Amino acid sequence: MAVYRRGARPRFLLVLLILTSITLVTLDVRGSGGGTAASLRGAARDVFSPVQSATDAVVSPVTDFFHGVFDYRTLRHENSLLRQQLAQRNTDQVAAIDAARERQDLLDLLNLPFVGDVPSVAARVTAGPESNFQVSVVVDRGSDDGVLMGMPVVAGSGLVGRVQQVARHESTVQLLTDPGFSVGVRLSPSGDLAVATGQGPRSPLVVSLVDPAMQLAPGSVVATSGLRESPYPPDIPIGKIRSAGAKPGALQKDVVVDPVADLSRLTFVRILLWTPR
Amino acid sequence: MIPGRARLPLLVLAVFYLHDAVLRNFRVDGIRPDLLLGLTVVAAVVGGPERGAIAGFLGGFVIDLFLATPLGLTSLVWCALGYVVGTLQVTILPHGRAAIPVTAFVASAAGEVAFALAASMLGQPGMTNSHLLTVALIVAVVNSLVSVPLARAVRWAVAGNPGERAYA
16 A cells, blocks of 8 residues: 655645635635625535535435434334324324313413514425434525515424525525524413523423523423514414422522424424514 | 546545435435544545644545534534544554445544534534434544545545555
């Protein structure tokens, strides 16, 4: 095996490439995800998304097959869950009618017009996260459809996330379980304000800044606060309280919230064309 | 005939196409393989520190265009990784049939961890948790498996520049 000959050139090149990278990082961080970096990203997506779509149409049967093979454990678990659900379905049928009425009552009670008259566009989820460190999905609507960065995204039952990156024909939606996702919330029935933060895929949200003396019942709905300048309209359901407790002497309550939207099976979402007022 | 200097960038684009179009929805237990990281490591082993740094920078930059982390972060980490692996390859790393898969395994895991640490230092939340270990392990295994065909492709790219050729 011949050996690579070392010289001064690789070191000079390394310094050059590292300085270029640091410059790019600095520009992006200082631009807060906007500016030149965002334009560059949007242009790259515009160029590459037709290639991705065309390729996906051709190779999806093959990748679906491998998805089944490599995600066997998940599929087996899902299969088992579906069997359990099917067995329970008959029993639950009657209860479901009551549950639906209860949910409607709850929404009425909390005065949750949900989307109301906010204009929106429906979007199809086309891909999962681009990185293993992001909790996001890619949807097939972009700036040509009026989508802007930061717009809220909802599904049938509640908030899903927010638009994180926009190209002309597609966008990346940061899901609310992403560790970088935070949203101002209003707790029911007290109406107190707090902040919910994502904890990672398949993990519940954690609500912070909750007074330890506050009484919260498991199952209570948590919705967006919609305070002035908030990036989300008010009263969009986010989740239901799983547990709420405080250690002795703690300055805030530990509140865990399960998202109401099923983030693992998103197929269609609705992007609210809404900007903070 | 493809000019020698254009071969490595072309290979980076080809692997990116494979990664982001052909295998876009391909997951192993929910984790997405990182072929461009594998290419960086293999380019460093086969082509030395200079090629490793170039492949890492180009691959990282292309990937960065599609991520929410700061632009240039992946290229920074992978560029340094490619240089370090390329330098170690000529000094302490073992040579032999298993050298490329073993190096690909270790360096890919290290690359994922290094990226997560760098992102954490820049204030990206949720990067260093137990999920990171799963990501590093799966990416390392996949890159180890694909390292041999990647090495063939890198040898083709390196062969375009006889003056700077290196072999592994």
